[in-house]
Amino acid sequence: MIRVTRKLEFSAAHYYHNPNFSAEENRRIFGKCNNPHGHGHNYVLEVTVAGEPDPATGMVLDLKELKDILQREVSDRMDHRNLNYEVPELAGQIPTCENIAAVIWRLLEPKITQGRLDRVRLYESPDLFADCTADSNGSGR
């Protein structure tokens, strides 16, 4: 099996706030991420697809096709957007790295027809990233 990874960058704004918490709880739990004016990141997304290379083409999947899927499903939805207000798939969720990675996984999984989605890695900064993978033990959510 071969794993192929494509990288993509997008920039977006967000803030963390849960209406079920009091103002004090929001500040205590989310810290400066709770600033209601929001803040932003240059996100770096790595999408890994696993599969056997096609004997005729030598490719697991057509990277041009993957690039187009990432443009449509991720960049068009999230680049230069406010993740709290402009991405319906995140509605009602705190737009953390974990939740964004899971949303991206669910958007991409049905679109990838050559090979199989193996991992979505989302960097919020060089020092913080979330990995979303299929849960082989069935212990996830």
Added chain:
Amino acid sequence: MSRPLKLSLTRRYRFAASHRLHSGSFSPEENLRLYGKCSNPYGHGHNYTLEVTITGPVDAETGMVANLGELDPFVEREVVEAFDHKFLNEEVPEFRASVPTTENVCREIFRRLKSFPAAHLERVWIEETSKNSFEFGEESAGVEQPKP
């Protein structure tokens, strides 16, 4: 068909420390042959990069595997404060009995962090230089380790 998902969070930390690779079980010649310039008795140092990976269910209220407001101070206290700008051989008690190779540093950091209460520790990865990195994960943690 949608598969159940597993989420992990990886956070990167940095510390600078000195060490010397030398074992009392070997002769000076053997130490020099085994560890080369790393056995220089005056020690040498590195800028270490540490990645800590935790997993667990994503809390529906916070959207988090664990709050960095809890993870950061835990790693700072257990590892960074103990290792940063220190001579590992003398100032981290565990390395009085074992050689502070980055393999052993990985294992020691995993041991120090596995009690993190808010999520499950999956992996510790350390880059010693841009050319060398080491990883210790939960799959290795269950294996009986040789006594130093």
